Structures are given as structure tokens and as C-alpha cells.
Amino acid sequence: MILHLLRASPFSDQSLCQCLGRVTEQDGIVLMQDAVYALRGQEQAWYNPMTSVSSLYALKEDIEARGISAPEQVHVIGYPELVTLTLKFDNVISW
Amino acid sequence: MILHLLRASPFSDQSLCQCLGRVTEQDGIVLMQDAVYALRGQEQAWYNPMTSVSSLYALKEDIEARGISAPEQVHVIGYPELVTLTLKFDNVISW
Amino acid sequence: MATFSILVTSAPFDTQGSNSALKFIQAALALGHSVKGVFFYQAGVNNASAWLTPPADELNLSVAWRALKAQGVELHVCSTAAARRGLLSEQDSQEQGYSGHNIQPPMTASGLGQFMEMLDVDRVVQF
Amino acid sequence: MATFSILVTSAPFDTQGSNSALKFIQAALALGHSVKGVFFYQAGVNNASAWLTPPADELNLSVAWRALKAQGVELHVCSTAAARRGLLSEQDSQEQGYSGHNIQPPMTASGLGQFMEMLDVDRVVQF
Amino acid sequence: MTSKRIAIINRTAPHGHSQGQEALDMTLVAGSFGQDVGLFFLDDGVFQLLTGQKPDAVLRKNYSKTFAALEFYDIDTLVVCQQSLQARGLTQADLCIPVQVLAPDALREALASFNHIVSF
Amino acid sequence: MTSKRIAIINRTAPHGHSQGQEALDMTLVAGSFGQDVGLFFLDDGVFQLLTGQKPDAVLRKNYSKTFAALEFYDIDTLVVCQQSLQARGLTQADLCIPVQVLAPDALREALASFNHIVSF
Numbered sequence A, B: 001m002i003l004h005l006l007r008a009s010p011f012s013d014q015s016l017c018q019c020l021g022r023v024t025e026q027d028g029i030v031l032m033q034d035a036v037y038a039l040r041g042q043e044q045a046w047y048n049p050m051t052s053v054s055s056l057y058a059l060k061e062d063i064e065a066r067g068i069s070a071p072e073q074v075h076v077i078g079y080p081e082l083v084t085l086t087l088k089f090d091n092v093i094s095w
Numbered sequence C, D: 001m002a003t004f005s006i007l008v009t010s011a012p013f014d015t016q017g018s019n020s021a022l023k024f025i026q027a028a029l030a031l032g033h034s035v036k037g038v039f040f041y042q043a044g045v046n047n048a049s050a051w052l053t054p055p056a057d058e059l060n061l062s063v064a065w066r067a068l069k070a071q072g073v074e075l076h077v078c079s080t081a082a083a084r085r086g087l088l089s090e091q092d093s094q095e096q097g098y099s100g101h102n103i104q105p106p107m108t109a110s111g112l113g114q115f116m117e118m119l120d121v122d123r124v125v126q127f
Numbered sequence E, F: 001m002t003s004k005r006i007a008i009i010n011r012t013a014p015h016g017h018s019q020g021q022e023a024l025d026m027t028l029v030a031g032s033f034g035q036d037v038g039l040f041f042l043d044d045g046v047f048q049l050l051t052g053q054k055p056d057a058v059l060r061k062n063y064s065k066t067f068a069a070l071e072f073y074d075i076d077t078l079v080v081c082q083q084s085l086q087a088r089g090l091t092q093a094d095l096c097i098p099v100q101v102l103a104p105d106a107l108r109e110a111l112a113s114f115n116h117i118v119s120f
Helices: A016-018 A033-040 A047-051 A061-065 A077-088 B015-020 B034-040 B049-053 B059-064 B078-090 C017-030 C043-050 C060-069 C079-084 C092-095 C113-115 D018-030 D042-048 D061-070 D079-084 D090-097 D112-117 E021-030 E043-049 E063-073 E082-087 E104-112 F019-032 F043-049 F063-073 F082-087 F104-112
Strands: A001-005 A028-031 A055-061 A076-078 A091-094 B002-006 B028-031 B056-059 B075-077 B091-094 C002-009 C034-040 C074-078 C108-110 C123-126 D003-008 D034-040 D072-076 D108-110 D122-126 E006-010 E037-041 E077-081 E101-104 E116-117 F006-010 F037-041 F077-081 F100-102 F114-118
Touching: A001 A016, A001 A077, A001 F104, A016 A033, A016 A047, A028 A033, A028 A077, A033 A055, A033 A061, A055 A061, A055 A077, A061 A076, A061 B002, A076 A077, A077 C017, A077 C123, A091 C123, A091 F100, A091 F104, A091 F114, B002 B015, B002 B078, B002 C060, B002 E104, B015 B034, B015 B049, B028 B034, B034 F043, B049 F082, B056 B059, B056 B078, B059 B075, B059 E021, B078 D122, B091 D122, B091 E104, B091 E116, C002 C043, C017 C034, C017 C060, C034 C060, C034 D034, C043 C074, C043 C079, C060 C074, C060 E082, C074 C079, C074 C113, C074 F037, C079 C108, C079 F019, C108 C113, C108 E063, C113 F019, C123 F114, D003 D018, D003 D042, D018 D034, D018 D042, D018 D061, D034 D042, D042 D072, D042 D079, D042 D122, D061 D072, D061 E101, D072 D079, D072 D112, D079 D108, D079 E021, D108 D112, D112 E021, D122 E116, E006 E021, E006 E043, E021 E037, E021 E063, E037 E043, E037 E104, E043 E063, E043 E077, E043 E082, E077 E082, E077 E104, E082 E101, E101 E104, E104 F114, F006 F019, F006 F043, F019 F037, F019 F063, F037 F043, F037 F104, F043 F077, F043 F082, F077 F082, F077 F104, F082 F100, F082 F104, F100 F104
Parallel strands: A001 A028, A001 A091, A028 A055, A055 A076, B002 B028, B002 B091, B028 B056, B056 B075, C002 C034, C002 C123, C034 C074, C074 C108, D003 D034, D003 D122, D034 D072, D072 D108, E006 E037, E006 E116, E037 E077, E077 E101, F006 F037, F006 F114, F037 F077, F077 F100
Antiparallel strands: none
């Protein structure tokens, strides 16, 4: 069980696609920093693979900073929940 | 007539795709720095659009640095030719 | 309660990494966890500059890192990575014959071996 | 013969931008063109550090930039962008009460207005 | 100042990186020096203009408020890439200032008219 | 040293950025401290291992020669992503040292076995 921290916008950077090609059902994905712009990608090829990850999280502060919003199926979390998540999973990768 | 200087690997970064969506037949493209890795993209969606640009250049020093090679249809140039190219086109964008 | 070490590899201001690291550490401490230390590497070594001088309406990272040190979080910077980027401790600066040094307390100039010491925690998180 | 100004926005060592800029400028000068100056902005301001200290088997950018200045290429760094990243001229450092300064000749601390002056050339090329 | 026209391109989203903030700084200086300047928003750069940004939450400055000041600097060439907006599910109504929204062909034409182009 | 196992991931191509060189520095120190370390090459990171690099041409250091020294540091977990190689038209024969080439599933399993993971 790996927790994947995504930090780059998938419109500019391939990290989200590359990460999605490697996650399993037990893994978790956190969208933070510019990666929260992924939530504006409804028309992009990576959007459905991303939202079908059951443990998909997005950082509240980064969403608010950017003037966007999250759809219902995304778990919006703050930093305390992020800290707790890193302990719930076995290890953490920052992409 | 714009000369487009590409610097990032298209396997990691969307700049090449974004640039290709905007060039016209009169424009030129120079692959430099990590963008020369585009020459290893034979199986990628952007490869044919890229090689169909008639003014496609790649910087010799950056190719040699990385241990790769260029196919025939790509004009391999050195820095003196790059300097001259920037003057042949009307202006230059670094992507 | 758990133990953390934090690896910062992103440059201050140029990217949001330092900001995210600060908020993560503050949250971890507030939850009662222990943060053993922060290790600055790659472009992250720029966080160790004593002279970061942002405009008054922007985050002052020097103040923020100092506050963490006061809470017991060790702040280590890789001196080889730092020297490549123009950041020097007093000793390294004297050896080079430079006129000053910009790695100053609360930052400690260390080697990568220090980071190996910091792996003995429950989680390492990279920003 | 043509005139150039060069904008460097990428950090030394972290990216290849400085290396490419150097090779471009050397080629332009060798062809007999005139390079009015280099303007360092964004993370590129780190090029202006007098204290870049790479290992002996790596490029010493301080030496390389100094050689260009000796060939008549002006080297300007944006002082606001520099201050945010811990790079200060003697005057700015004294105003802040710091113990030294790491922007030294051949680098000149300037404002963005200086870059506007540098636009009066045939080509601006960004690295 | 010189008579050379300069285009400043925003290609990066705000807050994760400093590009947008320093592109805007350069634009304001260009304007105050009377330079003929065009400001372009392409790709993730269109996110710079979103309304309702609150970057204080992530310890970054809310410089997006400054876009409204561009008109006082006589910077009236503000161009946004239509295709970039569309790919992100955005329309002009989501943006904090009035801009020209151009299709790729027209956008490239507009860029080609500048002497110098810098990108952030 | 600690008994924690650390995975170091290369995701960036060489020479355009410093990631690869400093990832290798960290790997060598980890090895010399007797740390149990795995070195992974994913995505553009696989370009780190290409034979015949001559970065002197672009004023960068040819640190790829150092990969051959990894075995003397007892670093024998060297894993390359099969899919990343394939996407770049590469095979193991193009690489400068012997490595384990793993399919995505096996690669993720290998990564999951480490206590800590850092990426460059």
C-alpha cells in the first residue's frame, strides 16, 4: 500500500499519467500543489482513470488557493488528515 | 515566421505537444537540451507531427551528450547555425 | 505517536515545496508526532540561505524555519549540494577565501550521511 | 552583423540553461555578432552568486561569466528577484544589516527596467 | 524606451511555481517604461486568471488581484488561448479581467507580430 | 546505520537537469553507510543508463561512468521499468550496466517493499 503524492499539473507534466499506470487498488493518491488542477480535466484521457481510484484525495488548501472545486467522489482533506494518511499507508512517493 | 526552441523531454513535459498544436508551415522547431530525447519517440503520438515539420532542427551537442542519434529528416546543427537561425526567423520563443 | 523526517528538494519561492513542507510539519507537530528533522538537498538547499529577503507581503521562510528549530526540529543542509549553489558555512567559506557566509544558525551544514541517520523514523516525506 | 540580448531564467547546475546560454553567446561572438548583455531573472539570478563552488571536475560558471564580461558582455541581475533568493549586492546587504554580500563584480545588480533597455537589439533569446 | 514590441507569455499555473508572479512583475515594469507589451496566457497559464483565488491558504501571495491594474499601465493587449481554456473546462466568465480569447491561428498571428517573446 | 530500507527513484533524464547526478551521489553515500538501498529507473530516468553519453559537449559532467561503481558499494538492487524502456525504443542492450528489467506490477511490488522512497 503506497501513498502517491502528486504535485504537478497533469496538463503540463506527465507525472499523473505515469503514476496512474502503476497504482494498484490498495494504493492512495493525493492531489496537492498544482496537481489539484487535475480536477479541471473532465475532458482529458486521464480523468476517468484518476477518479476511479477509490482512495483519491485532494488537499483543501491547494484547491482553495487556486479558486477551483472538487467533485463529490474526491476526498477533500487538510494537512492533519494528510499526516495521518502517510501513516496509514506503508510508504510514500512524491511524484 | 517564429523559431521555437524546445528544451524539455516530451516524455515528461507537454511543451512539445503544445508547441506542435500552434506551429505553421513557415515556423521552425529546434530540439535542444532534454528535448532531443524526442528523437527516441518513434512510437509516440507526437512523433509524426513533429517529423513532418520541414524546418525541424536538433542541436548536435545535446544529441552527443545523451548518447542518442538523429534520423535523416532532422537537420542536425551546431551552435553557430543556431545563432544564424535565430536571425533567419522573425522572432524566437523558448518553450 | 509517530516519527517523521522531511526531505526538501525544491527551491524556496520558485516552487511551493517549502510552503507545503512547513504546513505538513506544523500539522504533524500539532497532532503530537515527532519530526526528527528536515534535510535540504538539491535546489532545496536554497532554503538554508540566511539572506532570503522577500518583500514584506510575502512569506519569510527564514523566520518560519527558525520557528521550527525552536520547536526541536533539526535543520540540516547538504554542504556539497549547497556549495554548488553558492551556499557556504563559515568554515567552508573561510577555506574558499570568500568574504562572508550565508549558511548560519538555525541551519546546520551536514553531509548526506546525516540524511542516512534521519531514516530511522516511521516515515520520510519529500517535498 | 546583428545584436543580441540574452535572458537567463533557469538556475545554474539545476538545469542546463546556463550552459546553453554560454555556448550560444560564445558562438554569436565568434561569428562577429554583438551581445549587448545578459539579464538574469527568475531562478536564473542564482548565476550571479560570487560563491558558486562546484567540484573541480565540473564547470565553474563564475569563471565562465567573468570571461564573457571581459569580452564586453554586460551582466545584469534583477535585484528584486535576487533578494527573494538570498542574493544581495553590497548596498542591499548593508541596508538589511547582513554580514556580507554575494553579488559582486562582474555582476551588476539592476532592476527590470535595465532589461527594457536591453530590448533594443535584433534578437532576445531566453535560456 | 525602445520601439521594440515585447510579448510576455504565461504558460505556468499559479502558486505551484513562481513564474506567473514574476511574469506579472516584468509586465508592470514594461508598462511603466512605456514599452509596447502584450501579455499572453497559454496552456496552464490560463489558470493565472481564475477568479476567487485564495493562495494565503498555502502561504503564497495573491498577486491575481494585480491583474486588474494592468489597464492603468496602458497594457491593453491581453490574449488568452481559446483551446487552452476549453481543455480545462473554462470560459471567459471564469476569468478575473476582460481578455481577447483567440483561436490557435489568430493567437500565433498575434505572437508573430512582436519583436521579442519571453515565456514564463 | 538504521535498518530501514530506502528506494531511490530516478525519473528525470540526464544533463538537462541535475536530478540524476545528485540521486547517484545520494545512492553512493547510502551504500557507503551500509544502508540497504535500491536504485530504480522509471520514465525518463531510464535515459540515465544509456551507453555512449558525452556530456562534456554541453559542459556537464559525465557521471554515467560512475554507475559501473555501484557494485563496489554493494548496491545490487538496480531496477529498470520495462514499460519506460519500451516507450523510448530501448532494450537492456542499450544500457551501460546490468539491471533487473521489471514489468509495472513487479516494479510496484519491489517499490512497496522499501520503508522509505525518495524520487529525483
